[in-house]
Amino acid sequence: MKLRRKSENKSKPLGKNYWRLWTAHATSNLGDGISGIAYPWLASAVTRSPLLIAAVAVASRLPWLFFTLPAGVITDRFDRRKIIVAMDVVRGFLALAVALTVTTQKSSLPDLDEVGAISDLQTNWLLYSVLVITALLFGCAEVLRDNSAQTLLPSVVEEDQLESANGKMWSVEFVTNSFIGPPLGSFLLGIAIFLPFYFDATTFFVSAALIATLIPSMKSIEPVKKSEKLNFRAEIKEGFGWLWRHELLRPMAIILGLLNGIGALTAAVFILFAQEILQTTVFIFAILGTAGAIGGTLGGILGPKISAKLGSGPSLYLTLLSGPVVSLIIGLTSSWQLFWLLTAISTVLAVLWNVITVSLRQSIIPTELLGRVNSVYRFFAWGSIPIGTLIGGAIVDLVEMTGDRELALRTPYFIAAAAGLILFIFAVPKLTTAKIEKARAEGKRA
Numbered sequence: 219m220k221l222r223r224k225s226e227n228k229s230k231p232l233g234k235n236y237w238r239l240w241t242a243h244a245t246s247n248l249g250d251g252i253s254g255i256a257y258p259w260l261a262s263a264v265t266r267s268p269l270l271i272a273a274v275a276v277a278s279r280l281p282w283l284f285f286t287l288p289a290g291v292i293t294d295r296f297d298r299r300k301i302i303v304a305m306d307v308v309r310g311f312l313a314l315a316v317a318l319t320v321t322t323q324k325s326s327l328p329d330l331d332e333v334g335a336i337s338d339l340q341t342n343w344l345l346y347s348v349l350v351i352t353a354l355l356f357g358c359a360e361v362l363r364d365n366s367a368q369t370l371l372p373s374v375v376e377e378d379q380l381e382s383a384n385g386k387m388w389s390v391e392f393v394t395n396s397f398i399g400p401p402l403g404s405f406l407l408g409i410a411i412f413l414p415f416y417f418d419a420t421t422f423f424v425s426a427a428l429i430a431t432l433i434p435s436m437k438s439i440e441p442v443k444k445s446e447k448l449n450f451r452a453e454i455k456e457g458f459g460w461l462w463r464h465e466l467l468r469p470m471a472i473i474l475g476l477l478n479g480i481g482a483l484t485a486a487v488f489i490l491f492a493q494e495i496l497q498t499t500v501f502i503f504a505i506l507g508t509a510g511a512i513g514g515t516l517g518g519i520l521g522p523k524i525s526a527k528l529g530s531g532p533s534l535y536l537t538l539l540s541g542p543v544v545s546l547i548i549g550l551t552s553s554w555q556l557f558w559l560l561t562a563i564s565t566v567l568a569v570l571w572n573v574i575t576v577s578l579r580q581s582i583i584p585t586e587l588l589g590r591v592n593s594v595y596r597f598f599a600w601g602s603i604p605i606g607t608l609i610g611g612a613i614v615d616l617v618e619m620t621g622d623r624e625l626a627l628r629t630p631y632f633i634a635a636a637a638g639l640i641l642f643i644f645a646v647p648k649l650t651t652a653k654i655e656k657a658r659a660e661g662k663r664a
Contacts, residue, residue, distance in 0.1 A: 242428035249421030251399015256414035258489035265341040272486040272611025281357035282600035289362040290593025298366040305363035310422035317415035372580040385518040392514020400507030457590025466657040469648040471598035482606030483630040496554040509561035517569025531651035537567040542638030549631030582661025
């Protein structure tokens, strides 16, 4: 009887609320794909300092360190739909502020396709300050918005539909974010440097409108009701304690944090690596973004099938092992075509990781604690990114003091390869299929 019910749930339509959420997710990620091209190239036209460029990325990720835990409390206490709408509106206005500033400063910026050859570019401090400030505010809005969206999904679809629903979410995210968005961003940059930022603002406003049309229901919309006064410290402690006592989620969060921190070493100044080592133009840089789309789409579709065939544990091992291998090869190559292929492969495996672990968290964490526990998990998982980003930028600056700019830009990849191999050895005994299935079974009984 249980097997039959599970089969029926899997074939049951996901529903109007899910598809509204899916469309909003696709729209906002289209804007993210466009901005993923526009912001790095704008930053590289504002300054050529590896540390200053890394600082912009640090500012955008810093909220994952200081705001993630309070955001979890807010997510559990207030209407998640309204939080998502408010944060999309805030991000829309921030993107609009960047667009207006770039419009007024466009005459002082160099040609984007020639910026990689400029060695004596003077930093535009007005635009740089706007980039850092808005990056920090964007990060705060993203933390609260993403945590609310991820904790909303389990109440929009049935538990047995979570892997399918998450897979579709990841697929459309990579299609819009990495396949459609980057070429469109490149096209818009070719017309005028400020156009992508206006488009980005528009996508946030459209996403907010779509989320606002979700049909309210006690199951999917209502926040947890509590009569006592809101106590951030006590509620954060409750969520932190639940995760820390969990024998699987605790090491999983720490491992993902180390994995993301290692990845951030190379992401810190990737725009400079792409321009100076891979010799990309704006258009080729956009093509590199399509690798993530291809890999992400395949990962979203094949992720549940790969997990079922290999088992959850080996699927996670595969993702962990791919990191150091890919980093080493990229550190040795100057071919953007090879970089594209490796990115596509690693993205398939990254989505496989997400499909397994996100669905697991959504199914085993109690509903009344989901926002807080999820935020604690992401504190560990994402809080390492600004640290890794800052270290990566500093590594490039330090190695560049030897006078070899190329070696400086390649070094983070070699360090990431070594660190990733150590992490793989550490993680394998902690993420077995048996432990994952045990946690899932205990979560269903709770």
